[in-house]
Structure formats: structure tokens, C-alpha cells
Amino acid sequence: MTGSFWLDLLAGAGAALLLAWLALVVALVLARPRGALLTEALRLLPDVLRLIRRLAADPDLPRGVRIRLGALLVYLAVPIDLIPDFIPVLGYADDAIIVTAVLRSVVRRAGIGAVRAHWPGTDDGFAALARLTGLPGAAGGERGAAQAR
DSSP, X not given: XXXXXXXXXXXHHHHHHHHHHHHHHHHHHHHSOOTTHHHHHHHTHHHHHHHHHHHHTOTTSOHHHHHHHHHHHHHHHSSOOSSOTTSTTHHHHHHXXXXXXXXXXXXXXXXXXXXXXXXXXXXXXXXXHHHHHTOTTXXXXXXXXXXXX
């Protein structure tokens, strides 16, 4: 295109990175929780972070689940985000959306009992987490605790 191999390579790599970033942003928009669930996710963040750390350290969970949780912790610790934090609303929402998507997959794979056993917060917080992750039949905190026993 430009006659220079390195310039063509750089332009192609830049275009590929831009397309990958756009695809990830579209996936985040499609996976976001509806309504007030995003607000609940942001409010639950401290308990959810402790939950993720506890689940990632549990040797009884499948290795794939622990790897997924470890990768999530690394993503949250790295200061580079898919959508920069200085962008109002969306900047912090991408973290909540990614946490929600990973927790949904972990809950479906590890089960409600493992998640309930490691939950550090209140029963109301667990009920909000159940709504956020789409757990059927676990909307009540007490019922979720009974299932974990």
C-alpha cells in the first residue's frame, strides 16, 4: 500500500487492534446487566472482590474456574482498561460488566453452593449478587444459604 513493509505492517496491526477493541466494547454493551443491576454491581464491588479472591484460592474448584478468576483479578489490578476511567459512566461500568460476565460463568460452572460458602457479605448482598448473575431460585438470601449447606 505505502511501499514500505514496516509502515504497512504497523498500519495493519493498528487496524487489527482497533477492530478488536471495538468488538470487545460491543460485547461489553451486549453483556451489561439491565436496569438498576449495574448500580447494584458497583455497590457490591468490595464484597465481590473478596468473593473473587476467595474463590480463586479454593483448590476444590475446577482449574478453569480458578484461572478465569485469577485473570479477572489481574485485569482489575492493571490500570489499563478497555474504556478509560475518565469517560463518565462507561469508564467504571466496563469493570462491573466484565466482573458480572465472569461471575455468571463461574456460578454456572462452580455452582451456587461454592459461591454462597465464600460470600463475605450480607444475605441482602448475596440476593443482589444472585439477581446480578441471573441465578434461578437464589433470589432470597436465606434460601441461598440453605442450598449451600
